[in-house]
Amino acid sequence: MKSHAATLLAEVRTFRQNHPDVRYVDLIALDIPGHFYGKRYPVDMLEKVAAGSPLKLPQNAVLLGAQGGLFKIGDYCFHDGDPDANRRLVPGTLKPVSWEAQPLGQMLITSDGTEAPIEFEPREVLAKVLERLHRKGIHPVVAFELEFYLFDKKLSDGLPQFARDPLSDDADDQPNLHIERLSRFAPVLDDMVETAKAQGIDITVITAELGPGQFEINFGHLDDGLRAADWAALFCRSTRGVALKHGYRASFMAKPYLQHPGSGMHVHVSLYDAAGNNLLAAHQQQPLRHAVAGCLELLPHCMPIFSPNHNAFRRLGGTVNAATRACWGYEDRDACVRIPESDPRNLRIEHRLASADANPYLVLAAILVGLEQGLEAAKEPIAPLNEDRNSGTDFPLEMLEAVRAMQHQPALREGLGAEFVDVYCENKRQDHLAFQQEIHAREYRWYL
Incomplete structure (x- = not known):
């Protein structure tokens, strides 16, 4: 060997x-x-x-x-x-x-x-979580989905412009899910897919999303969580490069348009034992309910990871499928944690809250810690949205409140590492304060 x-x-x-x-x-x-x-x-x-x-x-x-x-x-x-x-x-x-x-x-x-290892390096944080789960006999299988927007390559006074339809040279300014948009933007999309495949990334489904110039890419399911997060990170890098080559600007910004849907990072996770049995499906799916309860309990304390910047918080409660409360449901895209319809072998959760510009290593690590805590605590979750459309618990909707909720949460400090949590929270706090240190034109219009 x-x-x-x-x-x-x-x-x-x-x-x-x-x-x-x-x-x-x-x-x-x-x-x-x-x-x-x-x-x-x-x-x-x-x-x-x-x-x-x-x-x-x-x-x-x-x-x-x-x-x-x-x-x-x-x-x-x-x-x-x-x-x-x-x-x-x-x-x-x-x-x-x-x-x-x-x-x-x-x-x-x-x-x-x-x-x-650097305790606060994102890939190292995820590696430690996966290693701990493997020692407990838990083997995650993971698949990411990423939404992104195409813009014109040139900005207008610093603002994005709609991508130009290559057939008509008109702006692709009409939100829709039409399959024809995949054909009209086929040259750049095909190049993105082929380039990603050359990086070793398994691309499966491409969807024209609801926003103008918005698309979604799905990746294959992997039994290696680190590699799954690698794929998501590398895809963002290659996609930006390919877009520029074709005269576009690709962005994973969470909410580029207030009036149109934001871009999310959806993560599918199933858990298996060493023999390949789906742990979530055992005992009439009771472990699934426990895992969901753990995810929802920790979710309000993970918001600086799921919404890593000021703009990402704008996406929450938006026009389409972005919740403002920690909730779950079967086949319900309004839920933060969705249970897609599947057979017992493929039973999984779909975590839908993170923004597309979140760090994939940290998003997956936070989700896995929630699942881990839920399986160990064996608590029942709140009612699913299918039973109560008002079900859910509040989570922070701005960065400084979110950092306070994250920094001293015992399960997160244990699950992700206390040194990482302290460093990450201070990084987000400082980044947010630095963002505020600029007066925008709107302030002069309102208060001058």
């Missing part, structure tokens, strides 16, 4: 043989706000890393705010000497980049699995 280093080295050498024109590879990881950071490595140096040479990046790169700045968070950033931290290459993720002007490659890196 090949060693880890031998496997990576073989992957790099095979890539070089198949892509001899590629001279550089982007080594990338997701930070707390969900942006990629990293380094562009000469491909010959990548062979040395694969063979075991150290790969170090600043630890505090994970802490960057939405605009890339650093905030003082405890002793991090300004009182710790800005230390480096080891990263490792993620096997199987070295792929060609087709949307750049010059031949390029990219590969995921992470601190999980190193001697000193």
Whole structure:
């Protein structure tokens, strides 16, 4: 059996043989706000890393705010000497980049699995949750769905413009679900799908959504939660690049138009034992009800993860299928936690609350902690919406209140890690306060 280093080295050498024109590879990881950071490595140096040479990046790169700045968070950033931290290459993720002007490659890196993982790195947070579940004999199967908008490449006074219909050159300004929109935008959508497949991502269903220029992409179900979140993160990166190549701007912003639906991240999760039995379907689906109860109980404390910025809170209670209370239901898209119709083998929850620009590693980690807590507490959930349309519990609808609800929640601190929760909450608090430090034209219109 090949060693880890031998496997990576073989992957790099095979890539070089198949892509001899590629001279550089982007080594990338997701930070707390969900942006990629990293380094562009000469491909010959990548062979040395694969063979075991150290790969170090600043630890505090994970802490960057939405605009890339650093905030003082405890002793991090300004009182710790800005230390480096080891990263490792993620096997199987070295792929060609087709949307750049010059031949390029990219590969995921992470601190999980190193001697000193970064406790607040999103991928490491999810890795720890999955490892704990596996020790308990719980094996999640996961599938993401992502909604996004296409805009014209050029902004108008900083504001997005509707995508141009390539057949008529008119603005695609009419919200609809018509299948013809998939045909009209086929060149860019097909390229997005083929590019994602070249990254190793299993794309299944494409839907024209209700918003103008809005689409949804579904990914295949995976028994590797880390890989499922990798797919969601990498798809966002490649889709933005492909859109620009075709003269569009792709955005996963939660609520780009107040009058049109927002974009969500829907996560399907089922839980199996080592023998492949669906744990949620046992005992007349009683564990399903317990899992739902756990999700709903923790949901109000996870809002900074599910709605990670000021704009994401605008999506809640919007025009279509975005709840403002923690609720659940069978085949009900108004519910935060929906139970799709399925046979017992495929029984699962669909968590629908997160915005499309949320961090997929952290969204999945928070959902799994809720399911875990629910199975262990074995409580009954509140009534489903199918029985009571007013059923539900309140959750915070603005960032500072949401941070307060998250920071001292014992189950979250235990399930996600106390250090992560403290760092994440302070990052969100500082980001929100920084966002407020600008006077917009509306304030002058109202108060001058």
